[in-house]
Amino acid sequence: MVMTDPIADLLTRIKNAWRIRKQRIVVPYSKMKIGILKVFKEKNIVSNIKIKENGAKKIIIVNLNYINDEPPYEDIIRVSKPGRRVYLGYKELKPVREGIGFRVISTSRGIMLDSEAKKRKLGGEVICEVI
DSSP: OOOSOHHHHHHHHHHHHHHTTOSEEEEEOOHHHHHHHHHHHHTTSEEEEEEEEETTEEEEEEEEOOBTTBOSSSOEEEOSBTTBOOEEOGGGOOOGGGGTSEEEEEETTEEEEHHHHHHTTOOEEEEEEEO
16 A cells, blocks of 8 residues: 555654553655654654664654643644645634634645744745644
């Protein structure tokens, strides 16, 4: 079976782990996933990211953070999908849920938070929203 959306797979694995309070998940390696996970580390969703080489394949071991045994956020929503890409200019970057949540955006300067992209006056593809 070929995976058509590896980013959605990563987000789903995190959400499923939250449901059962799992501490660690393992995902196949990609630079895009590392970028997203670094943003998640900034926002305290992820505590640790390790890259492990298993022969020719690389995997990412992700340790998740919990606050009082609860997930730090309610949900992660995949916005831009392979069938429908969503782009926003920096002027269109409004706060998610009155600033409670945030967006992860892929810009020409790398993957970053929506607030950082707005500060740098960069638009880009909206990868996901965390609320």
